[in-house]
Amino acid sequence: MSELSPSSLDYTIHVKEEHEEYRKVIRDFSQKLVLPKVQKIESENALEDELVTRLCETGIMGITFPEEYGGAGADNLTLAIAVEELSRVCTALATLVVANYLVSTPIYLFGNEEQKRKYLAPLAKGQKIGAHAMTEAGAGSDVSAITTQAQKVDGGYRITGRKLFITNGDRAHIYLVFARTSPPDPRKRHLGVTAFIVERGAQGLKIGQRLNVIGLRGDQPVELIFEDVFVPEENVLGEIGRGVRIALSTYDRGRIGVAAQGVGIAQAALEAALKYSTQRETFGNKLLSYQQVQFKIAEMVSSVHAARILTYWAASLADQAKPFVKAASIAKIVATEAAERNAHAAMLIMGAYGVSQETGVERLLRDSQVIKTYEGTNDIQRLIVAREVAKEVGFAL
Ligand SMILES: Cc1cc2nc3c(=O)[nH]c(=O)nc-3n(C[C@H](O)[C@H](O)[C@H](O)COP(=O)(O)OP(=O)(O)OC[C@H]3O[C@@H](n4cnc5c(N)ncnc54)[C@H](O)[C@@H]3O)c2cc1C
Known part of the structure; x- marks a missing residue:
């Protein structure tokens, strides 16, 4: 059968007892610990560190990753149900989780063993928070239009540029940063961008302005400024030029x-x-x-x-x-x-x-x-x- 007239089996959704059990964990957390704080999160436009720590203790940050990398080996459906429950009470808190997966997932899919042990495990355990830095002033939907540069130097790369609207940018410990390692080729625009893992505290990395958007108060995105930030060779994620x-x-x-x-x-x-x-x-x-x-x-x-x-x-x-x-x-x-x-x-x-x-x-x-x-x-x-x-x-x- 073609995809346009699919088999009924393509619509199978396997919901199990475990999914409901984890839904209850997140519902309980959301009702007891988050709901009483929602008004405060809104009025102060800030998420308390303590609440984020308690959120991480639910295991939500790494639920889909194998146990060897700090996860619980659950499936994507479990994560979807958990995010649904959290968003039912506080979408901003759920955004913190979703944005964290924008760093842990690519490290899981494209990282080498050492990168998984060093960066994925603490992200999955919720010991560290990640921020995914792609968007720029002139590049949102069109990711190939980014202009942040990564120049090859001895032992690594030097990144220079500005990223805008980066969720978790002000609280992250691990940044996944996309930069051009070769000039854009009009015929193959998706090539020439590389993904780099950058640690908080790297010299030349600054947290810029906060962007106040209409919603998600408590988890507003920020600007990140990279001024000649050195990234060692071993922190290149995946293949050079294949970041898109x-x-x-x-x-x-x-x-x-x-x-x-x-x-x-x-x-x-x-x-x-x-x-x-x-x-x-x-x-x-x-x-x-x-x-x-x-x-x-x-x-x-x-x-x-x-x-x-x-x-x-x-x-x-x-x-x-x-x-x-x-x-x-x-x-x-x-x-x-x-x-x-x-x-x-x-x-x-x-x-x-x-x-x-x-x-x-x-x-x-x-x-x-x-x-x-x-x-x-x-x-x-x-x-x-x-x-x-x-x-x-x-x-x-
Ligand atoms: C709260 C918030 C958090 C964010 N967090 C992150 C983050 O953590 N990391 C990160 O890298 N980015 C983040 N972003 C950026 C977000 O991913 C971009 O805003 C989004 O991809 C859209 O890009 P843009 O705003 O530049 O809009 P543009 O790409 O300029 O688009 C403008 C409008 O044109 C439409 N449009 C564009 N191209 C086409 C087309 N080909 N056909 C039809 N319509 C088109 C769009 O739908 C939109 O309506 C965040 C944004 C917000 C608001």
Whole structure:
């Protein structure tokens, strides 16, 4: 059967007891330790170190990696469920996790044994935090347009340039930095970029301005400035000049996590709207007794289920080592847009309380805008889906 009319088996999602057990661990953590702090995180726009330490103790930072590298050997579905649960309460905290995987995953996939022992293990155990530094002022979706330079010198490379919108940039211990090792070739734009592992404290590495974005208060990205930063030869990740491939295959996996963030936000909005509409009375009736509200709730329930199933499906395909790129992009589009729609619907259902900061529903709408943007905007996801489908029918895009 062709991919366009797939076998029913392609839709298998293996949810097991272990998945539910870990969901409970993260739900418990989120309800007991995070929920009481959400208002403070929002108003101070900061995540307490203590909360991050406790988060790391749940094992979430390395759950998918083998035990020999500090992980728990669980699957991508476990991680998706965990990110969903965390995002249901605090998307900013989930972003810290998702961004950490943008460093640990490529080290796992492309690193040598020594790099895995030295860098992956502490990232997976949550002893160290990672930041993925690709985006620049002139290069976001188009990663091949980066201009940060890595010049070959005796024993390594010297990196010079500026990176923008880097999550965890101010708290990270390990940076994965992408820089040009050879000038761009217009015919092969994806070549000539190399990935480097840079340690915090490297001479010439400075943390620049904080970029205040609409959502994810508590985990705002920063600018990173590299002034002639020396990186030893052994910290080159993968092949010289093949960094774009490393980055893109990292984002393919990472966007399952972003989809899971969308599911968590969509679920939180549904719960808030449902609770409010069963309690609030107008003209002598509970809101939920009005068909106009019932329809909105029905749409929200439908959106959250569709988003969850697609996200678990993408994770399950990755777990079975089946092609998952198209599924991951579909999941990211559907789940992040479900988050936006549900947050907006919840705001409307909750009237003035919906737009008030105290109830936290407007935060869900703000957070949904950011997750639609990072790890490849939803426009870029649509391009990926179209490219994959074109490939399936033998049409080169
Ligand atoms: C909160 C936050 C955290 C982030 N964290 C990180 C991080 O940790 N590390 C990192 O490296 N980066 C990070 N980013 C950057 C993020 O990945 C980029 O913002 C994103 O890839 C989009 O790039 P851009 O902002 O330059 O938009 P552009 O690429 O300039 O795109 C602008 C608009 O044009 C559209 N567009 C662009 N190209 C096309 C096309 N070919 N076809 C159709 N439409 C197109 C886009 O969809 C978008 O709507 C973060 C961003 C934010 C907001």
